[in-house]
Amino acid sequence: MKIIHQTVRFAASPRELFDLYLDAKQHAAAIGGKAAISRKVGARFSIFVGGLRGKTLVVVPHRMIVQSWRADSWKPGDTDSILTLLFSEAGRGGQIELIQANVPAHTYALIDEGWRTHYWTPWKKYLTARRTH
Numbered sequence: 001m002k003i004i005h006q007t008v009r010f011a012a013s014p015r016e017l018f019d020l021y022l023d024a025k026q027h028a029a030a031i032g033g034k035a036a037i038s039r040k041v042g043a044r045f046s047i048f049v050g051g052l053r054g055k056t057l058v059v060v061p062h063r064m065i066v067q068s069w070r071a072d073s074w075k076p077g078d079t080d081s082i083l084t085l086l087f088s089e090a091g092r093g094g095q096i097e098l099i100q101a102n103v104p105a106h107t108y109a110l111i112d113e114g115w116r117t118h119y120w121t122p123w124k125k126y127l128t129a130r131r132t133h
Contacts, residue, residue: 002108004100014087014094030126078104
């Protein structure tokens with residue numbers, strides 16, 4: 001098992017970033033895929049038509065989200081990973097610190113790059129487009 005640690009800055013407030021992640025409509029628009037997610041602790045979520053799924057374990061409004069998390073490509077014996085997203089101010093915007101523990105070694109590189117490819121890059125485009133309209 002491995003740990004992914006990423007810190008990404010955005011031209012958006014921590015509150016906007018937090019809301020973007022936990023609002024199903026915004027989440028789906030930002031990633032260009034289906035998203036069923038909510039702010040409710042204990043709620044199950046499903047992203048990319050079930051390609052990613054899990055359960056929201058902790059929500060500290062506008063500060064932190066903790067989820068159990070797994071990808072459909074994981075082996076049945078792989079345990080769920082624990083995803084922690086920390087939202088804070090950074091310069092004129094905000095940042096997300098991502099810590100994902102218990103990532104299976106066989107999928108580590110794919111998941112690590114997946115955050116950049118399927119989340120951070122599209123989020124930046126989405127936020128830029130939202131500001132210019």
